[in-house]
Amino acid sequence: MEASVHQSFVAAVKANNAGGLKQSSFSRKTLRVMLYAKMFGFDMAALLIGPMLATNVLVALGYPRGDFYATLVVALIYGAIAMMRGVYSRDALSRAVEGIRRALFAFASATFMVLVVAFFLKSGAEISRLNFAAGTATAALLMIAGRIYFPRYAHRLAGGTLLDELVVMHGKPMRSHFGTATIVDADQIGLRPDLSDPKMLSYFGTIVQAFDRVLIDSRSEDHRAWALLLKGANVDGEILLDEANEVGAIAMHTFEGKDTLVVARQPLSLANRMQKRLLDLSVAVPLIILLLPVLALVALVIKLESPGPVFFRQNRVGRGNRLFQVLKFRSMRTDLCDADGNRSASRDDDRITRFGRIIRATSVDELPQLLNVLMGDMSLVGPRPHALGSLAGNRLFWQVDETYWLRHQLKPGITGLAQVRGYRGATVEATDLTDRLQSDMEYIQGWDIWRDVAILVNTLRVVAHKNAF
Structure with a gap:
């Protein structure tokens, strides 16, 4: 029942987020x-x-x-x-x-x-x-x-404003005086600031992606959780306040005569996103064409070595904490594939096939993600997408560090700053994750198109890595 409510609301948001426009067919x-x-x-x-x-x-x-x-x-x-x-x-x-x-x-x-x-x-x-x-x-x-x-x-x-605005009411009486903004009751649509539930974060990310400005009107004790959701959702987000609160605000603003704390800004402008997408396509398309014989050969060997599909598909956390299916060449036995990523691959992992060891050691198993780049789910460079069940020191990634969700402000990448620094392989200890998080946030906060180019060039040095198994 909850899933159907989620789906119907998302459909309604996408269809009706242009209220107040003179040309109502456009957002x-x-x-x-x-x-x-x-x-x-x-x-x-x-x-x-x-x-x-x-x-x-x-x-x-x-x-x-x-x-x-x-x-x-x-x-x-x-x-x-x-x-x-x-x-x-x-x-x-x-x-x-x-x-x-x-x-x-x-x-x-x-x-x-x-x-x-x-x-x-x-x-x-x-x-x-x-x-x-x-x-x-x-x-x-x-x-x-x-x-x-x-x-x-x-x-x-x-019609007076250039922004599609969404107000999420949570634990407060519904209001109707927020101008042309779309107003929703979080409880009615099954939305809550639960940082331990990746599907809830994906649901929130799916809702807010249709809007330019998202404002949260909630109880003060929930402000921090909502702020973290906004920071990781790749959206301009604000908290409506009756009084100041420690939520990591980056600016002050107003909305319909009420003060707000700005807690999130999209890290890339439209021009930045266009540059990044142009780089992705200009590299990915020629690579796919150039590597077609290699891709076909790898697919053939996989089919001959073990029964099952050529591609391994797995839900990963993408931009705005929204889930997407990542593509990889299957390197494990079909009956032992880990759909949720609860168990990281190890050096002597008996689930990996003989040919699977070769393509994993050379990162060839990652090549199908060029298709994810073409579809717009991924970028060539960005934080690597993780499976929902990924563990570090026997704890889920977001249990190790609750700011983990902030790394999803940008599209996930085939390679990234953490990877060229050598942070690859299993996350046995909590520090294996925190080192990568630090690199991911450094990349997001200091993004530059030439840094993407430099990371792509440096990736060639670490394609074959001692921690790739």
């Missing part, structure tokens, strides 16, 4: 992406049309027509910088001053780069200084005008 998240695309189109138009207008005016005044190539190069470089510097973000879309600041910074950077390159290539003489300066100024004015207009346009289109 506000989808609307923001559409607005980002419009902003980008407007910026490109400003960068190209602005110099054309300025040039035509100068020609009418008797000045010679300048070269247009520099303008095209500036526009291309601006687009790249804008994507990396958060020019198209919620803050830039909702606050005109912030939008202007970010756009002009990207524009100035692109212009400076073009001028520097022109100087070193000694092609500055080919660029009309007057035309270039007038075109740059005109484009900047058009961009400023667009940044003043877009926040008003966006808020009008979104």
Whole structure:
């Protein structure tokens, strides 16, 4: 009964999380992406049309027509910088001053780069200084005008707020004055802040993934547990407070006239997520094509050596603490496979087949996870996904450290910072886990696309590892 309630609520959340929108068929998240695309189109138009207008005016005044190539190069470089510097973000879309600041910074950077390159290539003489300066100024004015207009346009289109907001009431009377936010009673939908139940955390993660901002209104004694759930759910989360509380707050905010403590922020911006996904696809797709003969050969040997499926599927904890099925080449006898991961593989594990020892020692058994990357459940680089029954020192991982759930703010990875540091193999002692947790949190808090590249390169050194068995 509880499972059916969970499923029906999740379906309702996904279908009805856009209340208040003038275009009710879209969520506000989808609307923001559409607005980002419009902003980008407007910026490109400003960068190209602005110099054309300025040039035509100068020609009418008797000045010679300048070269247009520099303008095209500036526009291309601006687009790249804008994507990396958060020019198209919620803050830039909702606050005109912030939008202007970010756009002009990207524009100035692109212009400076073009001028520097022109100087070193000694092609500055080919660029009309007057035309270039007038075109740059005109484009900047058009961009400023667009940044003043877009926040008003966006808020009008979104019905007053650009965020899909969810308020979870727990142990308090239901309220109905939270504006356009979706309000749910945690008890009615079977939701509770139980850090010892991974399926409950997965349920919470599934609910909140449809929302931009999640607020918890609960009894003060439950604030810490809710805060930990929010921190690990890859969501912007806040606790509604009547008074201050020690929940690891990172900022103060307000909601409908009531103070809140901000306890969670998504670690990656939209631009960061786009960079990471682009890296995943640009590496995973060629690798799958290149390794197809190897994958086929491994699958054939597995089928010939022992009866059973080629792939081993197991529930693992993914981004936002949501469960997903990880794929691996089966390296154990079918009748002895551990579906929950209660027993870690050991060096002389009798469950492992002869060929299984080879593919585990060389990490070839992990290659099917490239398919998980394509499906979007995993990334090439990130905290390694763990099975629900994984133990460290005879205790479940989250019993060793309750902040364990925070490592799931990002997609799990085929490799990660912990792995290139040598933290692999069985977790016999509690320190075997805490060392990995420390590396995982360091990776999340200091994420950078070039660090992902460095980890991928360093992974080649540890593909065959003494602790891989």
